[in-house]
Amino acid sequence: MVGAFLYLTACSFKNRLRRRLQRLREPRYVIGLVVGLLYFYVAFFRRSGRRHSPADVSAIAAIAAPMQFLGSLFLLGTAVIAWLWPAGRPPLPFTRADVQFLFTAPVTRRQLVHYMLWRSQIAILFGSAIATLVMRPGSLAGGWTLMAGLWVVLMTVRLHLMGVALRRLSLVAHGATGLARQWLPLAVVLGAIGALVASIVNAWPKLSALAGGDEIFSELQRLAGEGAAAVVLWPFRALVRLPAAASAEAFWAALPAALALLALNYVWVLQSDAAFEEASAEHAEQQASRRYAPRAAVRGPGATPFTLAPDGPPETAILWKNLILVGRYLSLRTVVRLLPLIIVFAVIGRNQAAGGVTAAIAAACLPLAALAVLLGPQMMRNDLRQDLARLALLKTWPVRGAAIVRGQVLAPTVVVTAVAWLLLLTAGFLGGGLTQGSREGSAFAAHRVSFLAAGIVLAPAVILSQVVVQNGLAVLFPAWVAVGASRSRGIDAMGQRLLMIAGMLFALAVSLIPGVVAAVAFAFVAYQVTGVILILLPAFIVALAVAGECWLAVEGLGRVLDRTDPSAVEASE
């Protein structure tokens, strides 16, 4: 049976590779491949050829221990979340073809598990190789130890997540009986969480008295190295030690413990009696039907953003539809994913600010607002980047193309603007002590309200222009843009995406030029006449200019959309 699985995996890999090579006959993929390779060369190979200076080596050595600590915390967090948070996918995500061929074949569950492990090897090996390139080890020895170490870590994590998901499935299927059967792993997990919480609680008086992030981090590191916390964190540290090994000797020394953990997880997974077939088959069907659907799972129906009146412009209806999408795929999990980013900014902010917790929150909000404005339009894709896959349906609507485009760009603009405004307002209200301590900071604090108002005026304009550009690229170059949930893979596809990002940034810069030129000219004249540096009015000028350009662009894009043939929007692999 192993031979059959190997054959299936090898043939699938070979044919996928062949297909990717065949698509190089199309110029867009050739161009993408050139750009992708160039990126890899510049980003990884060119730099990795350089030798580290003694200063680099000592700097790397200085951060090795904290990085290992953070790595072990990350693995711990991954394991805890896997236990506490229901996974959105089954333990073994088979495809529809797998279900049809393998589930009906005389194959045992254990063999199916082995097949999934085989299949995951290509991705894990590729991921390890890419991560090795990114981290740029100083020598060839460092290269192979890092890659092998990463493989062991990723494989152990994969096995552990698979094991957790299988246990969860068993618990759901068997109820109280399942609880009795799975008592040991549950007890271990709960005991580990309890031990960590107890360590933190015991040390809380000391931790809360510390002033800065550095001191807190050092104390946490010390706490993790002693008592029950050290025992709980040992497996995670043992795993992280392997890719972090500075020499071949250190690698060999760390290998037995890491391999033992890998083997333990492997045996644990194989011992599972969970009947995963039904959940996997259901998931395969859902995946197939959601090929062009939102990437995240759709939750159950809930409240709509507003009541859609039976009469009015079609743009509102499209906005309503796309806002529903946001409400149904955003989940608590999405917010939790952002938490580490918020905490990092808050800790950094607390170090720099003089106003305590409120200033730390304000300090976290400012960069997050900037991120929301700059990255939000790329992440929030509830517009034509989703709906172009249903172009055939959109074209049956009695609505002009321009109205469709206008309606489509509204939802991401509204959502990202709301997030940016919320962050800006929070920063504005809480940021009283944020900028004290320097002359520039005091000057900023004096005009805080003006800067805040200017930010509030500019944010929607910058967001709208990006959303229009993104949708414009989707309409003008549908074959180049990832539509719906489908994503082309490979270096050529990555190169295409890099080109599209470059195109987006260029278009954004061009769209801002007229408004900025007009605003600067206005501010200069106003300064000459009144002697006052205006902030808010120039921001209005930029916003109005961008809004005007967007209106014209949408009209043009609507005409193109009217002429676009749905067959031009091709499905990715």
Add this chain to the structure above:
Amino acid sequence: MIDVQHLTKTYGAFTAVDDFSFRVRPGEVVGLIGPNGAGKTSTLRCLVGIQSPSAGTITIGGHDIVQAPVEAKRLLAFMADEPQLFEYLTVMEHLRLTARLYRVRDVEPRAKLLLAELQLTGKEHALPAELSRGMKQKVAIACGLLHEPKAMLFDEPLTGLDPLGIRHMKETIVARGRSGAAVIVSSHLLHLVEEICTRIVIIDHGKKVADATLAELKAHPELAAAGSSLEQIFLAATSGEA
């Protein structure tokens, strides 16, 4: 109501539809049949404005689908063979969205009637993922019927429906024809076409090979020898077999 004149649709060097003309008057239910690759789907996609004709004109209620697409589409409904629903909208939300797009003001009572007619009562708040293939098809059809279109195009309308659903679907199509809508039914199910269509258009290799009632086709000198069923006539018309 539906007037297709000299329609030609090419894809590069390949001609999918070649100088194809036909009319559908109000109250008529026309069956559009042809072998695989005959040009039926291309014709339907041009008719509803999904694709642009390479040549020729298509008018719906006097509105050219290329020159005045919004006005033409307002009279149209297209029920595709593969229902395309928004995964994150419930059944009722699909209907509300459609109502707004087609300017239907009394959506709630109309939706209630349609959902009952299509046996979807109780599924108002269901997401597409919770519906069977046949139910999704019914939702797409409910959306199509909501604005009481004057011209209706059904592409394989019975796909995925259970026997009761099939019977109701046939009744729905016939009722719309009787109420004055111009209906085109494209299907490979010749017994369906034979049963509900008042006229039949046969297309093969992009060209029209027949356009008549079943009685006229049976009486046609070249096809009469093939037999009396539509299947025999169709095979004779498209491949010379009987």
